[in-house]
Amino acid sequence: VNILFLSTFPIGNASHGGQVRIKNLIAKYRQLGHRVQSAGVLGGDHYKPEAGFVAMPVRSDLDSCCGQSWLMEDYAIGRLFGEQAKYFESLASQIDPVPDLIHVEHPWLVAFACRFISQSAKPTKLVYGSANVEWELKLRILGNYRSRSDAQQAAALVREVEEAAIFAADVVLCVSYSDKSWIERLRSGPTLYVPNGVDRRLVDETDRRDFAKAHRGLPFAVYCGSAHPPNVEGFFDMVGKAFGPLNQGQRLATVGSVGDAIASDERVLQVATLAKRLINFGVVSEARLATILDCASCVILPITHGGGTNLKTAEAIWSGKHVIATDVAMRGFEEYIGSAGIHVASDAVEFRNLIRECMTMADPVLSSADREHRLRVLWEYSLQSVAQIFEPTASGGTL
Amino acid sequence: MKLWLNVTSSRDWKRPPVGVIRVEQRIRTELSIRLGASDFGLCHWLGTHFEELHLDELTKSIESPARASSSAEPGEPEIQSYTKREAIKAILRGLYSLSPKFVRKILQFSLRKVRSKIVGLKEGRLSRGARSEQRGTVATSVLAGAAHFFKPGDVLLSLGLDWDHLDVHALFSIKKLCGIRLVTCCYDLIPILFPQYCVGDVSAFFATYFIEMAHSSDLILCISKQSESDLRKFLHSTGAPIPKTTVFYLGDEIPSQGQAIDPAVEQVVSVPYILYVSSIERRKNHLTLYQAYHLLCSQYPIDSIPTLILVGMPGWGTAELLKDVELDPLVQGKIVILNSVRDADLNLLYSNALFCVYPSFYEGWGLPVAEALNFGKLVICSDQGSLPEVGADLVIYVSPWSALDWARTLWRYFDHRELIVEHETKVLARFEPRKWSESARQILDEV
Numbered sequence: 001v002n003i004l005f006l007s008t009f010p011i012g013n014a015s016h017g018g019q020v021r022i023k024n025l026i027a028k029y030r031q032l033g034h035r036v037q038s039a040g041v042l043g044g045d046h047y048k049p050e051a052g053f054v055a056m057p058v059r060s061d062l063d064s065c066c067g068q069s070w071l072m073e074d075y076a077i078g079r080l081f082g083e084q085a086k087y088f089e090s091l092a093s094q095i096d097p098v099p100d101l102i103h104v105e106h107p108w109l110v111a112f113a114c115r116f117i118s119q120s121a122k123p124t125k126l127v128y129g130s131a132n133v134e135w136e137l138k139l140r141i142l143g144n145y146r147s148r149s150d151a152q153q154a155a156a157l158v159r160e161v162e163e164a165a166i167f168a169a170d171v172v173l174c175v176s177y178s179d180k181s182w183i184e185r186l187r188s189g190p191t192l193y194v195p196n197g198v199d200r201r202l203v204d205e206t207d208r209r210d211f212a213k214a215h216r217g218l219p220f221a222v223y224c225g226s227a228h229p230p231n232v233e234g235f236f237d238m239v240g241k242a243f244g245p246l247n248q249g250q251r252l253a254t255v256g257s258v259g260d261a262i263a264s265d266e267r268v269l270q271v272a273t274l275a276k277r278l279i280n281f282g283v284v285s286e287a288r289l290a291t292i293l294d295c296a297s298c299v300i301l302p303i304t305h306g307g308g309t310n311l312k313t314a315e316a317i318w319s320g321k322h323v324i325a326t327d328v329a330m331r332g333f334e335e336y337i338g339s340a341g342i343h344v345a346s347d348a349v350e351f352r353n354l355i356r357e358c359m360t361m362a363d364p365v366l367s368s369a370d371r372e373h374r375l376r377v378l379w380e381y382s383l384q385s386v387a388q389i390f391e392p393t394a395s396g397g398t399l
Numbered sequence: 400m401k402l403w404l405n406v407t408s409s410r411d412w413k414r415p416p417v418g419v420i421r422v423e424q425r426i427r428t429e430l431s432i433r434l435g436a437s438d439f440g441l442c443h444w445l446g447t448h449f450e451e452l453h454l455d456e457l458t459k460s461i462e463s464p465a466r467a468s469s470s471a472e473p474g475e476p477e478i479q480s481y482t483k484r485e486a487i488k489a490i491l492r493g494l495y496s497l498s499p500k501f502v503r504k505i506l507q508f509s510l511r512k513v514r515s516k517i518v519g520l521k522e523g524r525l526s527r528g529a530r531s532e533q534r535g536t537v538a539t540s541v542l543a544g545a546a547h548f549f550k551p552g553d554v555l556l557s558l559g560l561d562w563d564h565l566d567v568h569a570l571f572s573i574k575k576l577c578g579i580r581l582v583t584c585c586y587d588l589i590p591i592l593f594p595q596y597c598v599g600d601v602s603a604f605f606a607t608y609f610i611e612m613a614h615s616s617d618l619i620l621c622i623s624k625q626s627e628s629d630l631r632k633f634l635h636s637t638g639a640p641i642p643k644t645t646v647f648y649l650g651d652e653i654p655s656q657g658q659a660i661d662p663a664v665e666q667v668v669s670v671p672y673i674l675y676v677s678s679i680e681r682r683k684n685h686l687t688l689y690q691a692y693h694l695l696c697s698q699y700p701i702d703s704i705p706t707l708i709l710v711g712m713p714g715w716g717t718a719e720l721l722k723d724v725e726l727d728p729l730v731q732g733k734i735v736i737l738n739s740v741r742d743a744d745l746n747l748l749y750s751n752a753l754f755c756v757y758p759s760f761y762e763g764w765g766l767p768v769a770e771a772l773n774f775g776k777l778v779i780c781s782d783q784g785s786l787p788e789v790g791a792d793l794v795i796y797v798s799p800w801s802a803l804d805w806a807r808t809l810w811r812y813f814d815h816r817e818l819i820v821e822h823e824t825k826v827l828a829r830f831e832p833r834k835w836s837e838s839a840r841q842i843l844d845e846v
């Protein structure tokens with residue numbers, strides 16, 4: 001099957017969660033024997049050019065779709081490439097053969113895909129990859145920056161696009177059971193649960209020694225994430241106005257672009273003790289990430305916003321370290337709640353107290369059953385149900 | 400095991416002892432009576448490390464305090480004698496409070512940045528980012544000096560103005576390095592619970608202080624159940640550990656041996672007066688008292704109203720109130736402010752007062768209430784914070800929010816002086832004075 005994979009971020013240097021998921025989905029399609037072409041729109045100025053991806057439209061064009069496109073760029077991109085011939089053609093020209101199946105990750109380019117399919121003679125099927133309940137997430141993000149009514153209006157626009165994607169798709173993939181349940185209330189067609197996962201990582205012993213030496217063996221809790229606004233907001237929600245769990249010899253380490261976003265946020269200096277305890281490792285290689293996780297005393301997942309699931313949760317579970325999570329962070333991974341070392345806080349106070357407790361605990365002891373259970377967070381397991389897209393349907397046909 | 404008392408705050412204090420300084424000095428006196436030189440020593444913080452301080456050195460460093468001073472004319476606030484440091488601070492605070500809001504915001508932001516950088520430099524810390532991995536705790540060289548007289552198992556007791564005089568971040572490392580036990584003191588959490596009554600926004604500064612203290616201390620002494628409860632609640636809310644805490648009560652005797660009475664005080668006690676002993680700051684709610692006096696003076700013959708004597712140092716945020724007191728024609732001559740009052744003068748003021756008042760919005764303890772009761776006085780008192788713990792059923796409670804209620808209550812006792820005598824009889828019969836020797840014994844029992 002020829003598959004066209006459409007997204008609003010490139011995957012050449014996959015670093016944030018959305019990119020990693022796409023990279024693994026494409027690998028899975030290929031592993032199943034299909035040909036995949038990746039294409040789309042560079043959804044931000046920070047993305048490097050990549051074959052198949054067209055540049056982000058200029059701000060004035062984005063603004064023409066929704067008045068003020070800041071934090072609504074994804075929605076505006078969808079409108080431009082679905083509705084305006086110039087943009088439609090620019091992306092359509094990137095696509096080689098007419099595909100048998102188009103997978104659109106996130107709802108933004110579904111309108112483009114539908115127009116593209118309608119213009120070809122081929123009965124191309126559409127798979128919509130949902131990573132979140134987008135309109136709810138948008139409402140929460142915009143709620144921090146705009147008036148309530150503005151945020152609600154914007155979220156309503158997103159909801160329209162998202163529901164259109166759900167109705168238009170032959171198959172919908174979703175990342176959590178709660179997302180699946182919402183989607184199934186809107187449609188009766190196939191909806192598959194395809195949770196996020198994590199790569200197997202091996203820690204290099206030399207790197208581990210070097211890291212421990214450079215870091216003077218200070219115990220630390222670690223927070224990995226991208227600069228996605230909910231990751232920053234969740235962090236400040238959970239640390240509160242005074243951050244007490246770590247003593248003078250312990251640190252809170254950030255890894256990934258979330259670290260820079262937090263470090264440059266004025267609130268760092270307003271939260272008691274935080275500036276003294278925080279260290280930022282920044283964006284690191286996969287190998288260094290594995291080392292950092294291995295050296296950490298615990299992994300924190302202060303996620304308070306957003307639907308979907310968090311790849312970092314899978315990563316934390318796989319690390320075998322103590323994990324301190326919110327219930328939002330555990331969405332899609334509910335089966336691990338109560339497992340050794342997985343601590344779910346019901347509020348910010350409990351979250352902070354759990355960090356203190358975990359900093360002095362030995363690593364959790366995992367039984368063989370625990371270890372086997374945790375294999376299921378690996379991509380090789382989490383993406384297993386993707387194969388169902390190509391299985392015979394009730395009507396006897398296949399995609 | 401040797402008990403070391405940190406006397407850094409007393410060393411630097413150049414005025415008559417009040418509040419925290421009085422506690423540090425009285426406990427020092429009592430402990431030195433109970434313990435021999437081999438079991439008890441004094442030490443002070445020199446910015447990077449502790450050193451032993453002998454009693455004669457401490458005595459030398461405490462200059463003879465200034466004599467009491469009162470307004471040149473009754474009702475007129477005095478010009479106080481500041482140390483150079485206090486004067487600079489006062490000028491800066493004044494300039495800050497006069498500056499427009501946007502300038503204050505910029506200043507606050509810049510100060511935070513500078514403070515963070517200074518803290519970073521002090522710790523030998525590098526900037527955030529790639530080099531942050533090299534960051535550690537307090538530099539070992541800084542700590543080296545700490546070890547030369549502390550022995551493992553020694554106890555360091557610190558009761559002073561530690562938020563100003565100690566590096567609590569370094570204390571954690573010193574404790575680990577020397578193997579000592581650390582006993583600290585929580586007077587109150589006012590800067591965190593009521594930052595609006597403090598200069599600038601100091602809540603994050605004090606929150607940091609208490610968190611660092613919780614991580615370092617083996618025991619935190621609290622001066623009231625209220626303070627203990629506030630501290631434990633706060634630490635829990637931040638996720639900090641809650642070390643062992645215990646309540647020790649402050650003594651309420653005021654020593655005065657050998658001190659002459661100040662003529663200015665002699666003059667003001669010659670007419671009937673009521674007394675409020677407290678630094679003059681917004682939290683202490685002198686405003687309600689002034690408003691009550693304004694109401695009384697507008698309603699009753701001026702001669703039937705006793706003078707209100709305020710004993711305390713004017714602080715931040717009260718300039719407008721003091722101006723009102725100065726200019727209000729109704730209360731002219733009825734409100735007198737005394738500053739830098741020595742113990743003998745304070746004793747005289749308590750002894751001769753008709754009764755005492757304490758309208759504060761919040762206290763961690765409320766020593767003047769206990770002192771007044773110790774003098775067998777009627778106290779009309781706010782019902783907030785720890786004050787009910789001090790006054791129990793021996794004081795008359797009035798909401799600090801109602802000037803009208805204060806006026807009514809004051810007038811009741813002005814107009815029926817037999818009620819004052821009746822109440823004093825009850826106080827004298829039932830109040831059990833707390834002695835500083837008992838406070839010291841409580842500390843030793845816990846240590």
